[in-house]
Amino acid sequence: xxxxxxxxxxxxxxxxxxxxxxxxxxxxxxxxxxxxxxxxxxxxxxxxxxxxxxxxxxxxxxxxxxxxxxxxxxxxxxxxxxxxxxxxxxxxx
Amino acid sequence: xxxxxxxxxxxxxxxxxxxxxxxxxxxxxxxxxxxxxxxxxxxxxxxxxxxxxxxxxxxxxxxxxxxxxxxxxxxxxxxxxxxxxxxxxxxxxxxxxxxxxxxxxxxxxxxxxxxxxxxxxxxxxxxxxxxxxxxxxxxxxxxxxxxxxxxxxxxxxxxxxxxxxxxxxxxxxxxxxxxxxxxxxxxxxxxxxxxxxxxxxxxxxxxxxxxxxxxxxx
Numbered sequence: 001x002x003x004x005x006x007x008x009x010x011x012x013x014x015x016x017x018x019x020x021x022x023x024x025x026x027x028x029x030x031x032x033x034x035x036x037x038x039x040x041x042x043x044x045x046x047x048x049x050x051x052x053x054x055x056x057x058x059x060x061x062x063x064x065x066x067x068x069x070x071x072x073x074x075x076x077x078x079x080x081x082x083x084x085x086x087x088x089x090x091x092x093x
Numbered sequence: 094x095x096x097x098x099x100x101x102x103x104x105x106x107x108x109x110x111x112x113x114x115x116x117x118x119x120x121x122x123x124x125x126x127x128x129x130x131x132x133x134x135x136x137x138x139x140x141x142x143x144x145x146x147x148x149x150x151x152x153x154x155x156x157x158x159x160x161x162x163x164x165x166x167x168x169x170x171x172x173x174x175x176x177x178x179x180x181x182x183x184x185x186x187x188x189x190x191x192x193x194x195x196x197x198x199x200x201x202x203x204x205x206x207x208x209x210x211x212x213x214x215x216x217x218x219x220x221x222x223x224x225x226x227x228x229x230x231x232x233x234x235x236x237x238x239x240x241x242x243x244x245x246x247x248x249x250x251x252x253x254x255x256x257x258x259x260x261x262x263x264x265x266x267x268x269x270x271x272x273x274x275x276x277x278x279x280x281x282x283x284x285x286x287x288x289x290x291x292x293x294x295x296x297x298x299x300x301x302x303x304x305x306x307x308x309x310x311x
Contacts, residue, residue: 025281055225060288063233064256067241077141077158081134084159085166092126092134 015043020050028057125169132172133165136179139258143183146253147190149242160193161186180264183254187268228295240290248283255280 015023020043026032027040044054082090140161144154164185165172172181241252254265255276266273 025284052225056288057284059225059229060284060291062229063237063291064252064287066234067237068257068259077155078137080155081137081159081162084163088163088166090126090129090166092130
């Protein structure tokens with residue numbers, strides 16, 4: 001499970017499914033504090049019902065990230081913007 | 094200040110000062126333009142994408158980007174150097190769009206209750222490893238783009254700013270003029286809607302068999 005856990009530190013209490021799912025997006029965004037992050041991680045790895053939630057959540061985030069990276073740069077837009085700006089006195093690069 | 098002939102001339106100091114001031118004054122427009130280029134124009138790709146998201150139309154998006162930068166240039170002196178230029182530009186774009194769009198096409202924030210109802214409809218509670226594997230192996234980008242484009246405005250703009258533009262919640266909240274908590278809740282609900290759309294896409298594409306679909310919706 002957690003190979004880096006200090007053996008003297010007790011494991012966080014097991015979350016119930018509703019709480020774990022409620023915290024899922026914050027968990028996937030890594031916005032929880034360390035204790036909560038670990039508690040949700042433990043729940044998701046041990047609960048057969050909730051594990052697919054985490055997998056499916058991560059799948060959506062990965063798919064959105066792919067869209068973000070694949071977005072093309074505008075080609076013609078810059079010319080139009082600069083033309084309008086130059087008509088207003090902008091003479092920069 | 095000395096002179097080549099070693100004779101001090103009282104007027105020389107004033108002339109030098111005037112020359113320096115003239116240099117500063119004539120260079121001000123150049124500095125202003127350079128700053129606008131370095132700080133505002135660098136975000137042109139992001140503003141364009143945001144404009145596309147607002148207008149859902151390439152021609153309108155280009156017009157809106159031009160209008161945004163024109164307004165930004167006219168009001169450049171009011172931009173605070175320590176503030177976030179991208180969020181400032183997004184705010185200008187959004188306000189410009191709200192003013193120019195016809196009433197029926199204007200971005201109208203959907204009531205949160207409506208958004209919540211949409212988000213909670215038939216939420217898929219899980220998916221088998223097999224189904225998830227098939228979906229992650231497929232190219233989901235077209236489906237995701239389509240799903241984002243079809244989100245209700247109140248969801249789409251949050252997804253655009255937070256997921257695609259990677260703005261912090263606080264900056265997105267500022268642009269959208271809503272509380273940070275609302276940004277967060279709309280984002281999470283939007284993600285659920287995207288999941289729902291993706292499952293429908295997977296079903297239509299044959300990635301999810303009928304039996305697996307039952308499992309997903311169990």
